[in-house]
Amino acid sequence: MVTFADGTTRLGPDELAHRLRAEIERLRDEATRQRKLAHRRAEFWAKLDIALGFSAALLAGTAGAAGLASADVRVPAALAAPASAGFAAGAGFLRSDTRRRANKRARHAWASVEARAVVTLTREHVAHEDLGDLLECRQAALASYDGEEPRPEAP
Template sequence: MATPADGSTRLAPDEPSRRLRAEIERLHDEAAQQKALAHRRAEFWNRAHIVLGFPAALLAGVAGTAGLATADARVPAALLALTSAGFAAGAGFLRSDARRIANKRARQAWADVEGKTSVKLAHEHLSPEDLRELLESRQAALAAYDGDGPWPGPPSALPG
């Protein structure tokens, strides 16, 4: 930015292009960070789903078996059934499977933003339309956490 003697501010000839590139680079860095964060969150919610769901299923089976074995085993079976119900209720309350899927969706959307920004940064000349397109992709990535929309990217993209 240049300031002439009259105090007005003028942009250097390459200033808008430099600012545009800097904003796209910032968006690229944000996308990389958010993709990694969504990946870690998806792994966390996957573990939470297993930690809550597996004991619930196992305890329910043991409680049913113990309850049918003898009359003396009904109280321990009831305690096992209550514990199992607690695990199942916790899993339902936390919605860990839905959160895992939402974070996988977000991870894929952020990877899309990261890829698009890399392609744009490879070009010598950038336009405000390039930034607008990338910001729309960013909004889609932020909305991906809601989990209601279609998977970003090609229609054949599946959670994984």
């Protein structure tokens, strides 16, 4: 740090480079954590989607078959039908397929931040622009949870 006669201080070139590298390393570590978290969330929502959807289909099929089989099993079939509807409604309410896709998009966006940070850290000299680019990439990763998937262009 350099102190001037008027009392102001400025970072020296080595200290500035060290702080830039430290911030880029912090961004890389954050991106690694967020990528892993998004991966685990995507897996969770995929499993939940399968569990709810399969249960709803299985109960609906069983209720329909049991209800048509004989008069004795119509009461259990009548009980299985609302359970099936409940699983289907739960799957629709939770929108687990949408959440899974959002976390997959986020995982890819965080992987991009991580990769850019790693490449930046391999350079001998790091500039302010490098940190600015990484921060913009980080903002895009944060926004990827809410964003929509790109739609195909109409011909």
